[in-house]
Structures are given as C-alpha cells and as structure tokens.
Amino acid sequence: MESIKSTNTIRLPETDLPRVVVIGGGFAGLSFVKKLKNKDFQVVMIDKNNFHQFQPLLYQVATSGIVPDSIAFPFRKQFKNYNNVFFRMADVTNINTEKKQVLTDIGHVHYDYLIIATGSDTNFFGLKDVQANSLGMKTIQEALDIRSMILQRFEKAVVTSDFATRDALTNFAVIGGGPAGVETVGAIAEFKKYILPKDYPDLDVSLMSIYLIESSDRLLSGMSEKSSEKSLKYLQELGVTVHLNTRVTSYDGLIIKTFNDKEFIAKSMIWTAGVTGNIPKGIDENCFARGNRLMVNEYSELKDHSNVYAIGDIASMVTKEYPYGHPMVAQTAIQQGDLLAKNLLNQIEGKGLKKFEYHDKGSLATVGKRKAVADIGKFKFGGYFAWILWSVVHLMSISGFKNKLFVGINWVWSYFTYDKGNRLIVRRYKRGDKE
DSSP, X not given: OHHHHTTSBOOOOOOSSOEEEEEOOSHHHHHHHHHTTTSSSEEEEEESSSEEEOGGGHHHXXXXXXXXXXGEEEHHHHTTTOTTEEXXXXXXXXXXXXXXXXXXXXXXXXXXXXXXXXXXXXXXXXOHHHHHHSBOOSSHHHHXXXXXXXXXXXXXXXXXXXXXXXXXXXXXXXXXXXXXXXXXXXXXXXXIIIIHHHHOTTSOGGGOOEEEXXXXXXXXXXXXXXXXXXXXXXXHHTTOEEEOSOOEEEEOSSEEEETTSOEEEOSEEEEXXXXXXXXXTTSOGGGEETTTEEEBOTTOBBTTOXXXXXXXXXXXXXXXXXXTOSOOSHHHHHHHHHHHHHHHHHHHTTOOOOOOOOOOOOEEEEOSTTOEEEEETTXXXXXXXXXXXXXXXXXXXXXXXXXXXXXHHHHHHHHHHOOOOOOOOOSOOOOSSOO
C-alpha cells in the first residue's frame, strides 16, 4: 500500500520559493514555523493531529482539572495569517533523503529543507506487560483515557462488595518521579482529598492508596536537591506514599513487582518514567544516538546529511556541557526552533550562521494546590510564591487568548471552591480485560 500511496503527490500551490517541510507541530516545529511567517520560503507542516497540544498541562486533563480543548490550538487557526505556510494532516511513513521526499499516508512531498521535529514517546524500557497494562501520558488522547480510567475505577468500586477488589480499584500508582509524575500524583492526591468524599460519599476515602515509585534516590532529579526535598515533603503531606530506589520490573494489571521484591496492589498504573525519541522510518541508523534520538551538530543539522535538520526532543546535540544531549523540555525545543529558522534566513541571505547555545530559564514543578518548587538561576525556593510563578508562566505559554482565559477561569474556580470540573466519562477506557 505504501508504494501505491507514495506515487501520489500531496497537493500544494506551485512555487519558485525553496520548500521547507516540517514534520511535527510540537514546541520545536511550531516555534520554527512562527519565525518563517511570510518569509521567502514555502513552509509545509505535516502532523498526525490538526492541533498543537500544550503537554505540560496534560496531567490536569487526566485528573479532570481542565477540558482538553483548553490546551489544544488548531494549526489552521494558528497559521491563518501565514501566507507562506500550508498544513497537511498525515502520518509520515518514510523519509527518502536521496530523493528529498517525505512519504505519508496521503502521498509524498518533495523538500529543499527538511525539519524533523517529531518529538518523543513514552519509553517502557522493553517491559511489554507494563506497556500493555498501564497508560502513558504524552497526548491528549492518553490523558482522556486516564481521566476515564480513574472515574470508571471509582464507579466500579462503589458497586463492588468484595473488599480486596474495592481496595485494588481505588489504589493508584504513578511510575516516575520527574515533573510529570510529581504533578500527576499530586493532582490525584487532591482528587482524593477534595472530590472523592463529595462525589462518592459511600466509599471509604482511607481505603485509597496513592503510590509514587521512582527508580533513583530522589524526586525531580533534573532540579536542585532542595526542590527534590521540598517536593517529597509536599507529596507526603498530601498522603502520597513515595518509594525511592525502587524500579518496576513487571505489572499484570493488578500486581506491581519491583527489583527489590516490593509488591504493590493497584488496578491503575500511570507510566511517566521515561521518554524515547520518535524517529521516522528511513533515517540511517548511523544517525541514531542514545535515547533513540538523532545526532545533530551545533547548527541542528543531521549527521552526514545536507539540508536535513532535527530539533526538539528528537535531537541529540552533544556538547561539553551536555554530553548526552540537551534536556528534553519545552524551552530547549523552542530555542532550537527559533535559532534554526534564523539560520536558514541568514543562509539564503549569505550571512553567517550561529551555533546553538541553550539558555536555561529555570525549572518549575507544581505539587498540588498552592505548592510548587522553582529553580531560577541561583534561587531555589518552594511554596505559595513558586506556585504563583508556575501558574503565570504556564498560563502565558498556552496558545490562544480564549484558551488562556478558560484555563485561568478554571484555576480560579478550583482555587476558591476546591472543586474540579469535567468529571465526565465521555470515552470508555478499555484495557482488554473487559473493564
């Protein structure tokens, strides 16, 4: 089928301008395209979704805090005043660098410059039973599955008479103590504290156990030790049971087993323990780097390729300061997208190119309502002010004024009422065990 589809050319306006094909509309791809608005390129963005999603707030969708529409923004609306940008919704099936073609399920497109910004996916580290029985949280679709799963567990628990079954249904385990794991487990703990007693008064709240399991010796390993200690303290105050130096080895949908022989009973597992690069087919394996990322130089150019670039999570730019590549965070992606666009403009104008230098603007992580941790340069602090800063930064980073407004209203409502909205089971989550 692929060979038949690839004979079709994706319909695009004819142009004499050099064509730049961008695969992926995450932070890196979108940042790149914005810089080329109405410049002397024809820019074609390809993504399997027709919207950009603000991944840092996926956990709030998963825990009924906000609606998914609030953190998604349609590409076509984003590009409505971009006269040189064209969006095509498609799945990329292969890249032919010799012919300078990108093959998709709707046809193929020729490029003069190719930008690979395909991001990352959940890394289950080869644990097939874990992958089959747990949920990652990299997309809005997965976040909605988690939301439905959580609510369905409670609906089933409230009609179950068997104590052991009810216990398992109301236990939740989050694997991975990075920002996503810490923020998710904190939100689940607040759900237990504020929502469960009101929505399910006939369930014993004390029956619900919440576990955060981390393989290293501290939480938020990418942040300061002070922030790690504060986040641990905040989670424990919320009633989360944190297990450090504990690596999960298997999960059958009920029993979580670890390398140090600890076992946990939980019908629900959310996996945030790692990510892996999402490399399209057709790229030579000689370009692969640690973490299933693509090796690029300091100009984001793919190893041994001309006019092929990789930016964001998929790119591994090894430097003295970052021997394993830059951190896979939004700021890296945005900065790489910005600079690459400027360098392409400089290139066609005969100007010099600038090497990428990452500017760390700090790290933030929220741990429930009114509590967060922040590392901003030399300043390491936590508590209410860190939470305000986290809220402002994330609110301003969301695409679209309406989305900012809706999220802000939701947060204000939740702040004063201790309530969460949108507790709707609109898509029934099924794992294959007839649940």
